[in-house]
Amino acid sequence: MSDACGCGSTEPREQGAEEEEREPQRLWQVSELRFAAAAGIGQVHADLRPQDKSAIVADMRRARPTAMVGDGVNDAPALAVADAGIAMGAIGTDVAIETADVALMGEDLRHLPQALAHARRSRAIMLQNVGLSLALIGVLIPLAAFGVLGLAAVVAVHELAEIVVIGNGVRAGRAKPLPLAQQVSPALAPATAGA
Numbered sequence: 001m002s003d004a005c006g007c008g009s010t011e012p013r014e015q016g017a018e019e020e021e022r023e024p025q026r027l028w029q030v031s032e033l034r035f036a037a038a039a040g041i042g043q044v045h046a047d048l049r050p051q052d053k054s055a056i057v058a059d060m061r062r063a064r065p066t067a068m069v070g071d072g073v074n075d076a077p078a079l080a081v082a083d084a085g086i087a088m089g090a091i092g093t094d095v096a097i098e099t100a101d102v103a104l105m106g107e108d109l110r111h112l113p114q115a116l117a118h119a120r121r122s123r124a125i126m127l128q129n130v131g132l133s134l135a136l137i138g139v140l141i142p143l144a145a146f147g148v149l150g151l152a153a154v155v156a157v158h159e160l161a162e163i164v165v166i167g168n169g170v171r172a173g174r175a176k177p178l179p180l181a182q183q184v185s186p187a188l189a190p191a192t193a194g195a
Contacts, residue, residue, distance in 0.1 A: 032044055032046050050073075050074045050077045050078070051077065053068075053070075053074070053075065053077065053078035054077040054078045054081045056078075057078045057081045057082050058081050061081065061082065061083060065083045065084075066082050066083050067082055067083065067084040067085075067086055068081070068082035068085050068086065069086045069087075069088065069109070069112065070085070070086075070087060070088070070096050070100070071087060071088040071093065072096055073093050073095045075087075075096050076093075076096050076099040077099075079096060079099045079101075080099050084102065085100035085101045085102070086101070086102045086103075086104060086112065087099070087100035087102070087103045088103075088104055088106070088107060088109075089103035089104055089105040089106070102115070108178065110178055111178065114175070114176075118175050121172065122172040125168060125169060125171055125172040126169075126172070128168060129165045129168055129169055132161065132164070132165060132168075133161070133165060136157070136158065136161045137158075140154050140157060140158060
């Protein structure tokens with residue numbers, strides 16, 4: 001008879017040993033549920049094998065675009081399946097970092113919404129720049145073609161517009177630093193075996 005960890009023990013297990021094995025797992029599940037509730041997460045999947053994680057991400061991906069955040073070898077298959085795989089770089093394994101689309105270089109998950117907001121802002125600025133450039137060229141070409149503006153004036157206006165576009169693009173590089181992390185609430189702290 002083999003035990004749950006696959007060690008192949010043939011000796012009968014003591015009744016209390018199985019209960020002791022379940023206790024740490026139950027404590028982690030309680031802390032996971034507390035953390036999820038505090039973060040507004042309604043559905044929690046924990047203690048999954050890599051193929052189970054991949055299957056869940058694939059199911060979620062059928063309904064909507066899905067991101068997966070992970071840090072270990074066991075997360076790599078799910079990171080690859082997700083629309084956006086995000087590895088926690090400072091604590092992640094090389095496999096997870098290489099598989100992911102994005103690697104956050106830190107343990108602070110608050111960087112994730114900050115990175116998403118920065119990407120959205122950068123995309124909006126890029127679209128502004130493309131729109132301004134296309135509009136300007138759409139106006140300058142007919143003015144030059146009909147002789148309203150000479151070549152030197154068209155080039156000068158175009159170069160000034162490029163300076164505006166570059167200045168606007170510089171805004172995309174700015175990011176607000178995160179405030180210092182606050183202490184973990186006792187309600188979210190992992191329960192200990194002695195508690």
